[in-house]
Amino acid sequence: MPTPLVLTARGLTKSYHKDRIDVPVLRGVDVEVRQGLVTALVGRSGSGKSTLMHLLATLDRPDAGEIFFRGNRIDNAPRAVRDRYRNHEIGIIFQFYHLLPELSAIENVLAPAMIGQSVWGYFKSRSENRRRAEALLDRVGLLHRAKHRPGEMSGGEMQRVAIARALMTDPKMLLADEPTGNLDTETGQEILRLLADLKETDNLTILMITHDDEIAASADVCWRMQDGQIHRGAVADDAPALATQAA
């Protein structure tokens, strides 16, 4: 029984122009992300994985093609709608964590809530927000470091804070760009276990870029990026997806 589609994209193309030289990165990419599955995206460096993820996160616009989130087109939606989509519907995790260095761990986790709510709304639900942020930090095992700045934490700890931050607004989907790329294998495993855990408990959908074949193999779905296109590798639960496509 295939789970419903969360994110779909059709015919995405993207190329960079520099001094009249076109660098085509994506050449007609189709994407289908299903609810509750971990989708792994692998590919050589420079194949355009990050570019695709930025398009899916509406941080950039495709040259052509359409992106739908739960049936609504978002790639050309108004700015405010896209801002809300990023803030509320998805959570993004980066290879280099991208925590705000001036804020403590708990404040970093609270940041999406502060951004998404008006000053008044934030104050009204302040204690609720705070409880949620503390719960999330507890979940990633860093409650005791709540007051620490990113500069005082290790890479793995920062990534865990980043995950807590991505979960703050209770998103439907996580987009992760090489979340373990900057960590040693063991710490990377820890992060992955955490993500797998979250998927189980919160029924999260995860799209994860990785270089690690082992990780890719453990995912529900695995895509391979090559020559600006996606090739579906048959891994584990790939069958339902193919079945839908066939239908």
Added chain:
Amino acid sequence: MYRWLLCFRYLKTRYIALASIISVTLGVATLIVVNSVMSGFSTEMHERLHGLASDVMIECHATGGMPDPDAHLREIERICGPALVGSSVSVSVPAMLGIDFRGQQIGRHVNLIGLDPTTYDNVSDFGKYLLHPENKTSASFQLRESGYAPDRKQLAAAGWRHRRDRVTEERRIEKLVAQEREMMAELRRKAGGQSDESDEQAEAAAAAAAAAEGPSFGPSLSQELISGSSDQLVAAVDPMTEQFPGIILGISTCSVRHRDDSGEVADHFYAQPGDDVRMIFPNAAGETKVINQKFTVVDLYESGMSEYDSTFAFVRLDQLQEFRGMIDPQTGVRSVTTIQLKLAEGTDLNAIRDALRHRFPPELYAYNIQTWRDLQGPLLSAVRLETTILNILLFLIIAVAGFGILATFFMIVVEKTRDIGTLKALGASGRGVSSIFMSYGLLLGFVGSGAGLVGGLLFVHYINDIARLLEMFTGQEVFDPTVYYFTEIPTIVHPFTLVWVMCGAIAIAVLASVLPAMRAARMHPVQALRFE
């Protein structure tokens, strides 16, 4: 919400921005200090100038003055209506002041004013600038026993005491000279067969000796020019118990200010209350003659305006009119040269002046009708201009500080590029991101100008202590009382000035942050995230 949090955090962690705001702080502080001192100065000056000059002044250029001032006053009353609250007539005449000082004549040209002390005080401040405390409340032209300026040691003896001491001393010397003369005569008689020539020589020598000993009055002007009754008067007055007509001298006409060895400002008086001085002035008749009249200094006048203190001498109106022959022998009507008017508070002085000019047109009357502002127009406008220019310059300084903020903010925006990307990835809008930097600018403006405000106000409050401290360290007098005649630096803080200086500085800080904020808002999130 995150905007304020981040902007507070940036403020706390980026001291470089605070450094850029220091120029705003200094600019604001300087603006406040300059404006306070300037307005203190100009208010003090306004007050003094206005106090010294009456609201409206009608001067007659003719030496004989305007006949029948009462008729004039009635006419003026009709024109001014109820706005007229006081008036005073006076005679003002250019004169030469002669002070005998150790046998030498010190000549000063002065403006001799004959006034009526009671009405004169209604139209302008006069009594309050006199030295003797009793004269301050009711000016009198009678020499007082003592008690002039209790805080000035140079004038400790001024008054009758000084006069008696001086006369006693003069008489003692005169007596010595007479004895000497007698002795010489005796000697000559004893020698026998002396010639008349040597007798005369001896007398001349004795007179010269007497003159060198101390001040005394001898005819020092050629007699043909002078038609005074002064010499008869001299004979009739016993200086021990009597005085000549009283005169009040501007303090700078008979004193010099200098620094003694310890650097203290000290006055030296050529004449002080109790001394006699000579006044030489033209009479009012068609055929001008010079009148040479002796007066006794009864008080000194110190307004603090050097222009006034160094040119004015005051005597009684009726006496001056008599001396100058300004009384019509047939009718007994006295003429005056000046009418001063005091008008109700808030009266449009220029309108009154114009109405009076209309009534006494210059084609018919040799009158000069001016308000006190007209009299001091150049000075007042110079001060105004100075204040305006200083304000513009200082605001330019703050504007320069604004460019400093601009540069610093651009640096911060560049430094924060990745964070801006992160914020956008978390759903922050361009407006939200730009408002971080705008409110950062606003906050810096507040902090900077607030610090400047506090600093400036403190400076103003302690300005005299600071001046003293500077004097102590540099040995250089910051505020030279020999120049300004104020002992303290006057300051007035106008709340309105504070408000607009603050607003201006904050506006400049915010404006300087607009461009960097716009740049931050326009930043492409992906490029920002990829930024190394």
